[in-house]
Amino acid sequence: MLEKVKLAMGITATAYDAELNDLIDAALLDLGIAGIDSEQIHDKLIQRAVITYCRMMFRSPADFENLRQAYEMQKGNLRQATGYTDWGDGAYGTCGCADSHI
16 A cells, blocks of 8 residues: 555655555544445555545645545545445444434
8 A cells, every 4th residue: 555655646765654654554544433444455445545645644735625625525435335334234223324313
């Protein structure tokens, strides 16, 4: 995953590898908190969300707000898509949404 993130960000040096690996881990944890099964690391949609998260959090980019909106949209889409959550069948009622019990 590190090489995909570096390629997407135009980084060729290894100087930022530790920081980028931390960001990748943080992205996967954030997706997991949202109920997304981040074990599917080879899935292209999850990879794209991780890359967007890394771009958003790396070195205070000028387009932070655009990247944040893009990441939140990607995360929201994954939460609603079949097969991407780890909630299991019926964990939140018949609609499958976490807001159903609020």
